[in-house]
Amino acid sequence: MTVDLPSLGLLRSLSDRHVLSVVASAGQLTRAAAASATGLSKPTVSQSVARLLESGVLVEGERTSGGRGRAGTYLTVNDAAGCALAIQAGPTGVVGETLALDGRVLATRRRTVPVPVTGGALGSALRKVCRSLTSASPGPIRAVTLSVADPVDRRTGRVVEFPASPFLVGELDPVGILAPLLPAEVHPVIDNDVSWALLAERTHGVAADTDDVLQLYLDEGMGAAMWVGGRPLHGARGLAGEIAYARTSTTGRATTTPTSGTLMDAVEALGYLREGTRAIDVDELIDDLDRATGQSRRLATAIAEITVAHAYLLDPELVVLSGRWGRHTEVVNAVTTAIGDAGGVQARVATAEVTEDAALVGARTAALGELLRTWTPEPRAVPR
Template identity: 75%
Template sequence: MPTDLPSLDLLRSLSDRHVLAAVAAAGRLTRAGAATTTGLSKPTVSQSVARLLDLGVLVEGERTAGGRGRAGTYLTVNDAAGCALAVQAGPEGVVGEVLALDGRILATRRRALHAPVTPGSLGRALTAVCRALTEDSPGPVRAAAVSVADPVDRRTGRVVELPESPFLVGELDPVGLLADVLPVRPVVDNDVSWALLAERTEGTAQGVDDVLHLYLDEGMGAAMWAGGRPLHGARGLAGEIAYSRTFVRDRTSRTTRSGTLMECVAALGYLTDGAKSIDVASLLEDLDRGTGQARTLAGAVAEVALAQAYLLDPELVVLSGRWGRHTGIVEAVTTVLGDAGGVATTVAVAQVTDDAPLTGARIFALGELLATWSAEPGGVPR
């Protein structure tokens, strides 16, 4: 007799998840509407609804009016059954949200940071924001996603300090810091990785399985998806393009040498005085004017993009960040990739630009929240 058939409990869990997801996506839905949306039979939907009502995940609200047949009642998610947190820690500070299952933002908390950002100052801000969010939540926190503007060790969740990091001075352990604050282990990842998840869900990379995302702003980074899944590397350090080799040329000399992309930025005079962050305003002004040093940097970025394209073979290259989206950068990358033999990729500008890392963390946290009421693993790869 075959033994690999799905169990009745798993089938029930799958139908419950589909019904719950349909109600969450719609905001409110009748049983008949849930059957239409999910394609499940009305008896199956009724049984799932009964289980979800017993769990307190769904609640019945107002009755429907008009239409044919018996009046029904609208189903909505119950915020008191559980919520998720999405948190972003970046140069401007820490911002966090309490999320209902249907995507509503129930509360927002912010805490400012001042450069240089140390593990102590960031840790205190992150802890304070998350503690306040748990107090704001109308129900238990069942999932949490944290975005940090630095590489994250995938094995431990620790933030890794690299020599050219423009944000955090030192290492940070968000998972350890939040162990006594949150009832669940937060999923911590790099901000560019979360931004690419947002771009694949809501932006120009929807439906594309192989994507290279280059972020160029005060800092520089990259994120990749290969075969429909994120590519992080053994420790989460994949995508640190500031250390990629390219050509370096001083702004006062035509001599070219090999060096890192960050060395190129420094040699051209685009680092903020006394800091490791990029002077975005000055660089944008030079890109607008088409100065020689700005064109040199655009060429260096294009060479890095080319090397990554040969390594990863992406279907799409997405450019984001304030100067990454500039026409001068986009044209340089497009030209170099277009002239390269064997490279067949499209270059596009990111569409999700406002709080993209927080948007990605929000998408993931909601997926994890939905999965807490299902036997299935979370539907969003991480």
């Protein structure tokens, strides 16, 4: 039987990746410390360092002092060799960051947009933020991630306007907007905000090291994201997770007769949409949840029913509730009780731990991973 052995080039790429990753994580390391951190031999680390120095991604800094043995020099990442951009576009506008490989935020830019948010206004803000960040970057932009608070067609990168969308009015083509501002070889990774928030939760929060996760985001808008078998589940076009269109039953404020409709229909019937918009009045809803009013509890029950239906379909190990009213005790209790009463479902329920700029945290995490891969390609990387 013939056994395919890894090529020398692959082995070198793997060792280079390990060395570069530990130096970036530490901020600065000596060769000896890098060998200790990676478990690689000192000669292998020295060869990787030589290649990384030659490529310009690492530079040698100040010499070490004290301790035993010969003094060495610290290795650090070279910002001039290249940076990444992480950008978030949402109801309040656009915020973007320039990132060094070691995770330092080198610059931040913000642009507000008027409400209701149109594709033209959001596109203009996105263009201005990207242009400002790229012009101020100490090195070329080698990777870009973008979070958008709406569904994203992953085949084209275009934002999809759904009828119940609380955010964007009109079309948006982020790829077309960003392409003239970026090097030709840089292809932005674009996804919706809930998917990025779940990546942040899996990296820094309650879902760390959990392969099968369902996360619900309940705020001005509603959405979901899923990881199955350690991989993100996007669907054929990337539109999976649009729970606003999931079917449920509830009663309105003025009737006790149950009606069937979408979750967005239930929100509207219960009077929780801001007048003239498709956005949820979060302050009024949280106030009602605090007082445990009948209509707010009916909405919590509708959320629980939809969660159970998704749990039967996806069999998650963990259900994460996020968003301002998604983390409310009434909603958490309703979902936890419904999951517990559902025969065969074993999922535990928890609230999100990454609550501040969660989508941007996820986009930042992915941008750093993409930036690392531009120097040391990762074999069989998990696709975003």
